[in-house]
Amino acid sequence: MGKKSLALDETMDTTVNEEAGAPVTDKDAYEEQCALANEIASPMANRKLAKKVYKLVKKASAVKTAVRFGIADVSKGLRKNEKGIVVLAGNVTPIDIYSHVPAFCEEKGVPYVYTPSRESLGLAAGFRRSIIILLIRPNAAYQASLLWFDFLCNSELYDELFEACNLLVPNTKEN
Known part of the structure; x- marks a missing residue:
């Protein structure tokens, strides 16, 4: 009829979750993620371009008004x-969720690129949740043409990625 004392284990859990750190751009892991991408995920960013995309997403998500997340917000x-x-994730199912977006981007003359994993895209944006689509808008914080000190802060990333995406998908909009 007395109280039993519970023995508490006060040791700290030192296991580390490898997924939660940063987006995966290792060669083998990247190839595995590309194999899991859906059928319409074209043009898929190669490993180097995906690394630049993740870096730009990380920089852009630090500026509150520079990025639009989600289907509804990007479509708007x-x-x-x-x-x-x-930037679209390649491993989204069902495909019907965002299959209209590439045609919409080509109609508007906006470059787009696929990355293999929505989880990596979410991690690059600083979220624990996955992101299937985002729109990175030009901003002075990371665009070289608007900065006079671009040689100091490596801010030509947006312009470089914009040109690379334009080369992947030629604009079909006629002015």
Whole structure:
């Protein structure tokens, strides 16, 4: 009829979750993720370009108004003729969720690129949740053409990625 004392184990759990750190761009892991991408994920960013995409997403997500996340928000931005780079995840199922976006981007003249993993895209943006689509808008914080000290802060990443995405998908919009 007395109380029993519970023995508490006060040792700290030192296991580390490897997934939670940063997006995966190792060669073998990247190839595995590319194999899991869906059928419409084209043009898929190669490993070097994906690393640059993740780096730009990380820089852009630090600026509150520079990135639009999600299907509804990106579609609204494209309808309002916002310019930028659309980044889509390649392993989204069902495909019908975002199958209209590449055609919409080509119609508006906005470059787009696929990355193999939505989880890596979410980690690059600083979220624990996965992200299937985002629109990176031009901003002075990471765009070289608007900065006078671009040689100091490596800010030509947006312009470089914009050109690379334009080369992957030629604009079909005729002015």
